[in-house]
Amino acid sequence: MLRELKTFLAVVRFGSFASAGANIGLTQSAVSAQMQRLEQDLGYALFDRSGRAATLNAAGRQAVAFAEDMLSTYARLANEGGVSERSGLLRVGAIASAQASYLVPAIERFRRKAPGWRIRVIPGVSLNLLAQVDSGEIDVAVIIKPPFALPAELKWRVLTTEPFVLAVPRKLRGTPWRELLKTQPFIRYDRNSFGGRLVDRFLKKVRVTVHDVVELDELQGIVGLVAQGVGVALVPMAAALQLPRSVTALTLGEDTFVREIGLVERHTGEQASMAAGFSACL
CATH class of the missing domain: 1.10.10.10 (Winged helix-like DNA-binding domain superfamily/Winged helix DNA-binding domain)
Structure with missing residues (x-):
């Protein structure tokens, strides 16, 4: 309060x-x-x-x-109580796939540089985390780049880009990706997420109509459904994503699209300097 x-x-x-x-x-x-x-x-x-x-x-x-x-x-x-600029709490938002990859080494580096500071990781989807940074509820967040312009008060730093692939059961690895999208059940990356919007935009661009059977936001869960033979799915090759041996990732060739992962933070505020320090660790 x-x-x-x-x-x-x-x-x-x-x-x-x-x-x-x-x-x-x-x-x-x-x-x-x-x-x-x-x-x-x-x-x-x-x-x-x-x-x-x-x-x-x-x-x-x-x-x-x-x-x-x-x-x-x-x-x-x-x-x-002796509280100084050398101590405090930094609130870091992160999408699920970033928590097990980018955040782990970054937190370790930040702790060495600022041992007096504590970190609280807040999970969420990109849209909600962006709103929380904008409102000042959290200090910095690792999210998918929004498909719209950010407010002037917020700063965007690119961390990496992750290409999308078509995850398919191994037995279908020899079939062209376009044919698989047209003929196989489709496991859809949630359209309410920024990544899911990229998938939706891609399908419209290549003019392919898919047959949705499941829609969810958890990437590892999507891959798990592919492994069980439920269907095929367009997923980003996230750093933390693990493909079982029963799943093959087909590249999309010249039609490959990517999701951009980055850090959103405020230009100003009480925690701005420490947020910038954490950004450097990422």
């Missing part, structure tokens, strides 16, 4: 959600989300939302003094 209280006082100081966000490094939507979360936690509204300005209601005006006192008390507690 401390983050929300800081944002609340910024709104009070600068007069609107947009102005507060511009001064503390958040988008207007992120400020609005934090204020809604604060109001839900408190159980009552703080603002009169009838106009464009962030006008405090009676409860909101009373809350200002309490918020200032709470933040002041926390600051004194931190100083007396």
Whole structure:
């Protein structure tokens, strides 16, 4: 709640959600989300939302003094407890395939460079993790590159690209990939994920109609279904992905497409310098 209280006082100081966000490094939507979360936690509204300005209601005006006192008390507690820039908590979001690959060596390097800092890994899908970085709930996240432009406050760093292949039962390895897509049951990478959208776009580009039988987001689970003979699937060759001997990965030749894995972080904020340090470790 401390983050929300800081944002609340910024709104009070600068007069609107947009102005507060511009001064503390958040988008207007992120400020609005934090204020809604604060109001839900408190159980009552703080603002009169009838106009464009962030006008405090009676409860909101009373809350200002309490918020200032709470933040002041926390600051004194931190100083007396010896908390310094050499210690803290870094919240790192990560898609499932990144947790077992890129994050392991990065965390080890970061721990050697900043032993006083703790890391909390928050799992999730790319879209949700991106929203959490934007709202300030997490500091940095390893995700699939979004199919849309990022807010100006966020920074994108490319880690790697992963080519998509057609995962098929080994007995079908001699059949052209296009024919397999047309004739075999299709295990679809969840269309709500950024990676699944890439698959959907590819199928439209090559003008192939598939016969969906299952749709899920977990890549290793998709490969497991292929191994059991349920169907074929377009999957990225992720660093942590393991193909059993019963599964063959067919390349797509000149039609190969990729998913870009990268790090999204904020330009500004209390944790910006440590987030940049963790980025360097990745």
